[in-house]
Amino acid sequence: MYEQEAHSLLNTILDDLEPDICRRDLRHFYTRLGANFYAIYTLFNRLYGQREDFEQQLGRLVEVAARQYIARSAELRAIDQQRERDHEWFLGQQWVGMAMYLNGFANDLDGLARHLPYLQELGVNMVHVLPIMECPAGASDGGYAVNDFRNIMASAGTMDKLREVAATLRKRDILLTLDVVLNHTSNEHEWARRARAGEKQYQDYYYLYDDRTVPDMFEETMPEVFPQTAPGNFTYDERINKWVMTVFNEYQWDLNYSNPAVLIEMLDIILYWANQGADILRLDAVAFLWKKIGTTCQNEQEAHIILQLLKDCCQVTAPGVLFIAEAIVAPTEIIKYFGEDAVIAKECEIAYNASLMALLWDAVATKNARLLNRGILSLPDKLDRATWLNYIRCHDDIGLGFDDADIRAVGYDPHAHRQFLVDYYTGAWDHSPARGQVFGFNAKTGDARISGSLASLAGLQDAIERDDEPAIASCIELILTLHGLLMSFGGIPLLYYGDEVGTLNNDAFMLDADKAKDSRWLNRPTYDWSRVARRRERGTVEQRIFDGIKRLIAVRKSMSAFADFNNRELIAVSNDHLFVFTRNSLSGAREHVLVVTNFNDQPQPLDLGDLRNRHHFSMGRLQDAISGESPAQAGDTLMIPPYRHYWLVAAA
Known part of the structure; x- marks a missing residue:
């Protein structure tokens, strides 16, 4: 859209760009920038239009986008243009993903490269490597506390090796998905260290307060993410003598997006990872991006504006790269992360289908599809050029985020029904074969979530320990049925590493002091490749599950429906x-x-x-x-x- 004020400002910004940018061939960049600039200007103005330095900050944003475009390789630019021509490329039935912790699946990037034939044997052509950015040596929230947004852990490999593996994946037509943690940094990040040292510029990157006055105002309406292990939303830091907003863990400092410098930094980081060869970026904890006193500080309209702005800028620099919204929120809120009041996706092209995941586990426990049918009926249609990421298990817990109205509509009491599900999956309900553990119990509300591997929650661990072959066969049937629904529901099915061979709970996490209090490590396994090799032995559990899922994937890819x-x-x-x-x-x-x-x-x-x-x-x-x-x-x-x-x- 042409708008005189916005485009007059754009001309000024382009005139002021550094000579080394102006001398480059930026034809495609300028074409896309012209097409998107009015939207970028409008969104940036809604967030920061009241600031005296608004034009200067907007100029910095355009410069970041231009410099990352210049840094983008010719190969990746060619992929961008190909995907622009085939803009529905990711909606086809051929895509099947797997999420994995690198150290659990293959130790490091070299190991991942060696095991690519295994993934291709199964039919996987989208690999989500869970966070590998540099993080603290001890507790790190499974890698989601980041020390350095531009480097990976030494145990994973080097940045050169990552680019090499990304190139190998492209040659094999396998998509690479990486995480970008948008909501927070670790308290060891350079920005946090410089904030502690008294640098006002970096103190403004976070929510820091001299006393409890403002934190207490926030706490009145903010829920707790980890009520057992990290109660409250603020931590007192003795080194800086201030209260720091730490919604997740005390070592994860929340970023303050009311400061445009934070948004511009994170845009630069997103485009940096796009330029390393990521096809898809999973944006972590997007529901939490904007904090406002008197609210839950989740799903605020400004959080959606931030995502729209990041997407519009990415479409200018790296339009072939997709965003996944990691928003594990109420069903009516999840759909909004594709974008509201739109026909095509304008925030994230992909969103986790947390509603389907939770509803499937309800159907398994109740042995009926009443709530599943009701919940899916209540789910609005997605936008065009958008798709769901359908999953059964992941690295995280199972939250029971059903709509209370749906629960009542099928004849259950919401609180009692959620308690039944927690009891069923954690062994507190008589005759349940599930072997999960409670996660995140909230003593104030009675709410809780569930941890455990797919196989153990589905009863396979119990059946194997009892050496009950009919029960084993029944559990395998159930595991394949759940995967069949992922393949056929509509969207990209996302397997979780280990599920394809029936991996049981990882009880060894209890021996690690940095992990013992976090039961999610129960479903974060380390591969025993000798056990995985049993997939080639007729009649083993591994063979029956692996071949069953392999068949589902092959048939899915053949069916245009x-x-x-x-x-x-x-x-x-x-x-x-x-x-x-x-x-x-x-x-x-x-x-x-x-x-x-x-x-x-x-x-x-x-x-x-x-x-x-x-x-x-x-x-x-x-x-x-x-x-x-x-x-x-x-x-x-x-x-x-x-x-x-x-x-x-x-x-x-």
């Missing part, structure tokens, strides 16, 4: 134990897939006549695309075996 274009229709059925939806391709062969899942441990009937009458469904004789078999059918009734998942298509 699984591309993500809001082409899913939830089907209401009379059997509460079933979760049913259709996926339909919007072009080409016009595929139609009926996805059916039974969450119960008993066979369940599906009335096809009901589907025909209520949804105009007609596909004749049906065949499962995964197994190639036709399910048992008597007249209009399909019998769905326990914990079975079908992708039903018209039989050939």
Whole structure:
């Protein structure tokens, strides 16, 4: 959009750029900057327009974007242009990701390069390496307390090695995802050290207070993230004699985005990692970016403005790079991180589908799909050029962030139902086979979250310890069913390392003093590659799970109906134990897939006549695309075996 005041200012900014920038061939940069500048100007003005140095700060932002464009390699610029032409490239059904801690999966970057054939054997073509930026030697919140935003841990390798591995991944058509922690630094970061030394410039990067007056005003409405291990949201730092906002842990200092210098620094860091070869950047804790007294300091409108601004600037410098929103918040809030009042994504192109994850674990515990059906029905359609990241487990805990209205609508009391789920997955409920642990118990509210590996939460650890083969087979079926839903729901399925071979809880974390108080390390394993090798031994647990997931991935990639274009229709059925939806391709062969899942441990009937009458469904004789078999059918009734998942298509 052309707007005279904004573009007059842009001309002034461009005239004032350093000669070494002006002499460069910036044709594509200037074209994109011209297209996006009015949006950049407007957003920056909404955040900082009241400042006397507004124009100077905006000029600094443009200079950062220009310098990072100059630093961007010709190869990466060519990829940018290719993805601009095919702007829906990431919505296809071919993408399947895996998240991993580098030291747990392969020790270091050299090890990752050696094990790429393993990932390709499975069918993974998007690798999310969990945070490897330089962090404190002891407690570091799993790498999310960053000492240096421009370097990686020596144990992982060197920056040269990272660029080499990124190039190798590109040659193999594997996407690289890296983390950028936007909300905070560690208290050992250079900015924090200089703030402690009394430098006003860096004290203004954080929330620092001489006494408890302002912190107490914040605390009145701010919830606690880690109430057990890090109660409160402020820490007194004796070296600086001030109270510091530390929403997560006492060693993680929250950045103050009301200071434009912070936003410009973090934009520079985002573009720096884009230039190292990252295809996707996971932006951590984005819901917390803006703090305001009298609010929860989560999901503030200014946080969305910051993300829009970062995205608009990235589209100018590195438009081929995508953002993931790590916002584990209420279902009605998650969808906003694609952007509001828009047709296409304008903040982050990808968001974690935390709602689906929590709803799946509810269905496993209750053995019915009542809340799952209700919760998905309440989830709004995503924007165009946006997609979900669907996952079952990750490096973090399981939060029970259901909507209370949905819980009541299916006949449960919200507090009692959440307590049942915590009890079920942590062994406090009689006859539960799950082996999880409580995480983040809040004594004030009674809320809690859950830690544990997928296999252990699904009952596999219990079944193996009892040497109960029927129970083992049932757990494997459930694990494959959950992965089948990730593959077919709509979005990018994200596996978690170890789940593909049924890795059990990592109880060894209790022996490490820096980890023992954080039960999330229960689901942060270290690979035993001799055990992983058992995937090639017929009949082992590892082989049955690995080959099952490998088959799901291969079939997913072959089915155009699984591309993500809001082409899913939830089907209401009379059997509460079933979760049913259709996926339909919007072009080409016009595929139609009926996805059916039974969450119960008993066979369940599906009335096809009901589907025909209520949804105009007609596909004749049906065949499962995964197994190639036709399910048992008597007249209009399909019998769905326990914990079975079908992708039903018209039989050939």
